[in-house]
Amino acid sequence: xxxxxxxxxxxxxxxxxxxxxxxxxxxxxxxxxxxxxxxxxxxxxxxxxxxxxxxxxxxxxxxxxxxxxxxxxxxxxxxxxxxxxxxxxxxxxxxxxxxxxxxxxxxxxxxxxxxxxxxxxxxxxxxxxxxxxxxxxxxxxxxxxxxxxxxxxxxxxxxxxxxxxxxxxxxxxxxxxxxxxxxxxxxxxxxxxxxxxxxxxxxxxxxxxxxxxxxxxxxxxxxxxxxxxxxxxxxxxxxxxxxxxxxxxxxxxxxxxxxxxxxxxxxxxxxxxxxxxxxxxxxxxxxxxxxxxxxxxxxxxxxxxxxxxxxxxxxxxxxxxxxxxxxxxxxxxxxxxxxxxxxxx
Amino acid sequence: xxxxxxxxxxxxxxxxxxxxxxxxxxxxxxxxxxxxxxxxxxxxxxxxxxxxxxxxxxxxxxxxxxxxxxxxxxxxxxxxxxxxxxxxxxxxxxxxxxxxxxxxxxxxxxxxxxxxxxxxxxxxxxxxxxxxxxxxxxxxxxxxxxxxxxxxxxxxxxxxxxxxxxxxxxxxxxxxxxxxxxxxxxxxxxxxxxxxxxxxxxxxxxxxxxxxxxxxxxxxxxxxxxxxxxxxxxxxxxxxxxxxxxxxxxxxxxxxxxxxxxxxxxxxxxxxxxxxxxxxxxxxxxxxxxxxxxxxxxxxxxxxxxxxxxxxxxxxxxxxxxxxxxxxxxxxxxxxxxxxxxxxx
DNA sequence: TACAAAGACGAAATCGTTTTCGTTAAAAGG
DNA sequence: CCTTTTAACGAAAACGATTTCGTCTTTGTA
Numbered sequence: 234x235x236x237x238x239x240x241x242x243x244x245x246x247x248x249x250x251x252x253x254x255x256x257x258x259x260x261x262x263x264x265x266x267x268x269x270x271x272x273x274x275x276x277x278x279x280x281x282x283x284x285x286x287x288x289x290x291x292x293x294x295x296x297x298x299x300x301x302x303x304x305x306x307x308x309x310x311x312x313x314x315x316x317x318x319x320x321x322x323x324x325x326x327x328x329x330x331x332x333x334x335x336x337x338x339x340x341x342x343x344x345x346x347x348x349x350x351x352x353x354x355x356x357x358x359x360x361x362x363x364x365x366x367x368x369x370x371x372x373x374x375x376x377x378x379x380x381x382x383x384x385x386x387x388x389x390x391x392x393x394x395x396x397x398x399x400x401x402x403x404x405x406x407x408x409x410x411x412x413x414x415x416x417x418x419x420x421x422x423x424x425x426x427x428x429x430x431x432x433x434x435x436x437x438x439x440x441x442x443x444x445x446x447x448x449x450x451x452x453x454x455x456x457x458x459x460x461x462x463x464x465x466x467x468x469x470x471x472x473x474x475x476x477x478x479x480x481x482x483x484x485x486x487x488x489x490x491x492x493x494x495x496x497x498x499x500x501x502x503x504x505x506x507x508x509x510x511x512x513x514x515x516x517x518x519x520x521x522x523x524x525x526x527x528x529x530x531x532x533x534x535x536x537x538x539x540x541x542x543x544x545x546x547x548x549x550x551x552x553x554x555x556x557x558x559x560x561x562x563x564x565x566x567x568x569x570x571x572x573x574x575x576x577x578x
Numbered sequence: 579x580x581x582x583x584x585x586x587x588x589x590x591x592x593x594x595x596x597x598x599x600x601x602x603x604x605x606x607x608x609x610x611x612x613x614x615x616x617x618x619x620x621x622x623x624x625x626x627x628x629x630x631x632x633x634x635x636x637x638x639x640x641x642x643x644x645x646x647x648x649x650x651x652x653x654x655x656x657x658x659x660x661x662x663x664x665x666x667x668x669x670x671x672x673x674x675x676x677x678x679x680x681x682x683x684x685x686x687x688x689x690x691x692x693x694x695x696x697x698x699x700x701x702x703x704x705x706x707x708x709x710x711x712x713x714x715x716x717x718x719x720x721x722x723x724x725x726x727x728x729x730x731x732x733x734x735x736x737x738x739x740x741x742x743x744x745x746x747x748x749x750x751x752x753x754x755x756x757x758x759x760x761x762x763x764x765x766x767x768x769x770x771x772x773x774x775x776x777x778x779x780x781x782x783x784x785x786x787x788x789x790x791x792x793x794x795x796x797x798x799x800x801x802x803x804x805x806x807x808x809x810x811x812x813x814x815x816x817x818x819x820x821x822x823x824x825x826x827x828x829x830x831x832x833x834x835x836x837x838x839x840x841x842x843x844x845x846x847x848x849x850x851x852x853x854x855x856x857x858x859x860x861x862x863x864x865x866x867x868x869x870x871x872x873x874x875x876x877x878x879x880x881x882x883x884x885x886x887x888x889x890x891x892x893x894x895x896x897x898x899x900x901x902x903x904x905x906x907x908x909x910x911x912x913x914x915x916x917x918x919x920x921x922x923x
Numbered sequence: 924t925a926c927a928a929a930g931a932c933g934a935a936a937t938c939g940t941t942t943t944c945g946t947t948a949a950a951a952g953g
Numbered sequence: 954c955c956t957t958t959t960a961a962c963g964a965a966a967a968c969g970a971t972t973t974c975g976t977c978t979t980t981g982t983a
Contacts, residue, residue, distance in 0.1 A: 234721050236694070238939060249963045254941060264961060279718060283694040285639070286939035289630045289968045296673070304659055314649055317676050321683075326690065328641070328673045331662050338666075345671065349581070349628040349969085373624060376579050488863045518833045520865035583969060594933045599971060609931060631969035634938045694939085 237278045246271060288349075296326045297541060298351035300342055302334050302359045302386065307484065307513035308530045309357070312384065315534020316355060323542050325352070336361040340370040347377040353541045354379060358386040364427035366390070380544040384537045385528075386428055394544065395558040396537045400430050403526045403563040404437025407480050407508045410524075410565060412445050414572040416478030416506055419447075420470055422490060423482040424457040431482050434510075438480060450474075457486065464493050471497075477505055484511040488519050491570070507570040521569035533561055582623045591616060633694075641671045642886060643696035645687055647679050647704045647731065652829065652858035653875045654702070657729065660879020661700060668887050670697070681706040685715040692722040698886045699724060703731040709772035711735070725889040729882045730873075731773055739889065740903040741882045745775050748871045748908040749782025752825050752853045755869075755910060757790050759917040761823030761851055764792075765815055767835060768827040769802040776827050779855075783825060795819075802831065809838050816842075822850055829856040833864050836915070852915040866914035878906055 239257075243250045248267070256263045256271035257280070263271075288294040299316060301309045313329070320327055328351060332339040339359045346354055354374065362368065363386060371391045374381060384396040411419045421438060425431035435454065442449050452473060455466050467490065470476060481487035487509030491501060499505050501521055509516055512527035536559055584602075588595045593612070601608045601616035602625070608616075633639040644661060646654045658674070665672055673696060677684040684704045691699055699719065707713065708731060716736045719726060729741040756764045766783060770776035780799065787794050797818060800811050812835065815821060826832035832854030836846060844850050846866055854861055857872035881904055 234723065236692075236722055239941095240939075250940085251942080251964075252962055254939095255962085258941085262961065267961085279721070281689065281693045282941095283634075283939050284690070285630055285634045285694045286968085287941080289628075289634060289938090289970095290940055290942095292968075294630070304655060304662070310649060310655055314676070317649070317674075321676075326673055326675070326695070328671055329662075330671070331659070331666075344626065345629070347581075348626045349630045350671070376624070377581050378579065485859060485863075488859075492863060514830060514833075515859055515863060518830075518837060518860060519863055584971095585969075595970080596934075596972080597932055599969095600932090603971085607931065612931085627971095628969050631938085632971080634940095634968090635970060635972095637938075 234278075236283075237275075237280045238283070239280075242271060242275060242278075242280065245274065294350060294352050295324060296328055296351050297538070297545075298328050298330065298346040298354040298356075300330045300332055300339060300346075300354070300356040302332050302357055304331050306511075307515070308385075308511040308528060311513075311530025312357075312534035312537070315531035315536075316538040317534075318531075319535050319538040319542070323538075325538075325542060332359040332362075334360040336365055336367070343370045343374045347374050347379060351379065353545045354381045355384065355537050355541055356381070357384050358388060358428075360386075360425070360427050363388070363429055380541055382537050382541045382544075384533055386430060388429070392556055394540050394556050396533055396540065397558065397560055398430070398528045398533065399560050399562050400433035401437040401440070403510075403528070404434035404480070405441045406437070406563065406565055407434075407526055408438045408441035409445075410508065410567075410571065410574075411478040411480070411506060412441065412447075414502075414506060414574055416572075417447075418453070418474055418476050419478040419480065420453040420455065420474075420476045421480045421482065422455045422457060422463075422467075422486060424486050425482055426456040434480075434482055463489055467493055479505060479507050481507060481509050484509050484513050484515055484523075484525065487523055487525075488515055491519065491521075491523070501570050502572045506572055508565075509570075512566050516566075516568070524568045524571040525566050526563045527566050528563055529561055536561065579623075581628075582620075582625045583628065584625075587616060587620060587623075587625065590619065639695060639697050640669060641673055641696050642883070642890075643673050643675065643691040643699040643701075645675045645677055645684060645691075645699070645701040647677050647702055649676050651856075652860070653730075653856040653873060656858075656875025657702075657879035657882070660876035660881075661883040662879075663876075664880050664883040664887070668883075670883075670887060677704040677707075679705040681710055681712070688715045688719045692719050692724060696724065698890045699726045700729065700882050700886055701726070702729050703733060703773075705731075705770070705772050708733070708774060725886055727882050727886040727889075729878055731775060733774070737901055739885050739901050741878055741885065742903065742905055743775070743873045743878065744905050744907050745778035746782040746785070748855070748873075749779035749825070750786045751782070751908065751910055752779075752871055753783045753786035754790075755853065755912075755916065755919075756823040756825070756851060757786065757792075759847075759851060759919055761917075762792075763798070763819055763821050764823040764825060765798040765800065765819075765821045766825045766827065767800045767802060767808075767812075767831060769831050770827055771801040779825075779827055808834055812838055824850060824852050826852060826854045829854050829858050829860055829868075829870065832868055832870075833860055836864065836866075836868070846915050847917045851917055853910075854915075857911050861911070861913070869913045869916040870911050871908045872911050873908055874906055881906065 239250045239253045243253045253271055256268045257275055303309055317327055330342045336359055339362055368388050368390050382394045387395050387397055423431045439449050455470055481490055487507055501507055509523045509525040512525045516523035516525045584595045584598045588598045598616055601613045602620055662672055675687045681704055684707055713733050713735050727739045732740050732742055768776045784794050800815055826835055832852055846852055854868045854870040857870045861868035861870045
């Protein structure tokens with residue numbers, strides 16, 4: 234039983250397609266008797282209008298595209314969850330793509346998505362895109378007049394709505410907390426040094442150090458590349474200086490780091506305090522549980538989707554258009570991997 | 579700059595739409611000079627064909643729908659990842675929906691997806707759907723002639739391709755392992771008792787017990803409902819009998835359970851061995867690390883997508899159609915939460 | 924010179940809807 | 954009885970593309 238169309242129904246009753254359309258949409262133009270007959274027949278053969286045809290006609294797909302760098306990352310999963318939530322509430326579907334941190338795939342994806350498939354787009358940049366700093370594909374996309382919202386991994390080169398985490402403040406707050414709990418030599422381990430996000434957090438770290446009259450030492454920043462041996466780099470770090478606090482810019486790396494530190498005899502948090510990022514299940518259930526900066530992923534997703542849909546539905550001309558950047562504050566979730574603020578060691 | 583169409587280009591050159599279409603598609607019918615002019619102009623104004631129009635014409639959207647019960651569950655995230663991987667390889671886009679374990683939302687979603695938006699559908703049933711055991715919405719969907727593949731949370735009421743985990747064997751293997759490592763009183767904690775998956779695992783458990791001449795005791799099965807207090811139920815269980823092995827049908831619950839057990843003075847695995855499900859990051863990094871049954875989520879996703887796309891592209895008539903059920907074996911990942919097989923306690 | 928064969932392009936159908944504007948007939952009004 | 958409503962329906966355009974046929978014009982060939 235192939236999908237039934239208006240034409241089929243029209244043929245069955247010997248009337249025109251327009252009549253059927255009107256009957257199904259309960260138009261006053263059609264006689265009551267014919268209407269009920271058609272409606273019933275449509276119901277029985279579970280007719281439903283072809284969305285493609287409607288989209289083509291109305292120039293609205295009720296679909297928003299979303300490009301994520303990596304779905305296995307819990308932060309992005311949370312954002313996705315948030316986006317889906319409000320998209321669903323407001324009647325939009327999601328077409329989701331994963332760039333896998335690849336510039337090329339991102340470019341390809343934007344190409345596909347710019348050709349009528351979506352009413353709007355949400356994207357967080359691939360790491361490769363950020364390190365290349367090439368956003369011509371975004372510029373092209375903007376030209377297609379489709380509303381675009383960037384979140385988290387953004388770029389200053391593009392003028393559009395953005396939702397970001399206050400990463401500078403996050404780095405600042407985390408570092409402050411280290412200092413307040415008695416840490417003197419605070420290192421950073423970053424697996425995301427190519428991203429805007431990672432650098433901002435380090436800026437926040439520097440700001441805190443400066444305010445506390447601690448000299449910044451670049452050798453305390455461990456920049457982790459793809460196939461680097463964390464254990465080895467950590468050994469170098471700990472041999473270099475007596476570290477008592479490590480800010481890790483990523484949840485999984487923080488956990489791995491603890492797993493390396495423990496057998497070496499370092500006590501957490503007594504010897505070394507750890508603060509991680511992305512407040513996921515891992516941080517909560519690992520031993521010792523991990524103090525993290527929560528970025529409120531779901532909330533970011535919700536905000537992003539809301540901003541996008543608002544823009545889609547308020548069809549302003551390009552002149553009236555105004556772009557906002559929403560900054561979402563982070564929260565420090567204190568757990569066992571850091572010392573207590575009142576305790577002095 | 580609104581999105582440019584063939585009509586616009588045609589107007590610009592004073593030729594017909596068909597000519598432009600042919601020119602862009604490099605047809606031999608069009609003179610070389612005109613072709614290059616049109617192609618260049620199209621390129622400059624970054625023309626790309628409207629996918630909706632093409633889909634409508636070709637009756638093919640190159641899009642597959644995917645309905646997941648819960649994206650925050652790592653298993654489903656992995657499956658999603660696998661699906662995306664092969665979908666991308668084979669040129670398909672993903673439109674993704676989250677049922678949030680809700681029957682109603684699932685019904686609604688299938689309605690939307692059946693009206694021309696996707697070439698095929700992948701779905702894992704919501705818990706509510708499985709407990710209601712009402713799949714009329716799936717039957718309706720089948721009628722729409724769109725290929726459908728069910729995975730993991732399936733139903734026997736529907737005849738279609740399926741990819742499932744060998745959950746019975748998983749329960750069986752896990753229980754065997756408990757017994758081999760000296761456990762006598764093995765309990766089960768299941769937060770998914772309403773799902774097919776959960777019951778099959780228990781069947782496997784029973785099978786193993788029977789083979790080892792251990793009596794099945796229903797009071798050793800702790801069925802966790804939404805707002806139940808795990809700690810309390812656990813206390814009841816441990817008071818009831820001297821449990822030395824717990825099979826937990828869910829990763830997060832396994833971890834929570836360990837977190838409850840430890841402060842009560844139970845040593846894991848010496849006093850109580852634990853085996854969990856879903857081999858995620860949590861299991862790997864928690865202390866003690868968790869022995870789990872891996873369901874190979876990504877592989878399941880890949881298989882599912884492959885089967886679906888194969889079916890989409892081999893347009894067989896309904897008579898020639900044949901359905902397969904692929905059963906994916908699980909693997910026991912042994913870690914610290916179970917005793918060693920050679921060690922006798 | 925006449926006729927066929929390319930060469931180069933356009934018209935129109937098609938996909939499935941909605942909607943505007945006719946058109947026809949019956950009912951209502953004078 | 955004639956005119957005007959109004960009820961009930963159909964034709965056609967529109968969305969953006971592809972493709973099958975035409976239809977000319979020009980070139981080639983006998």
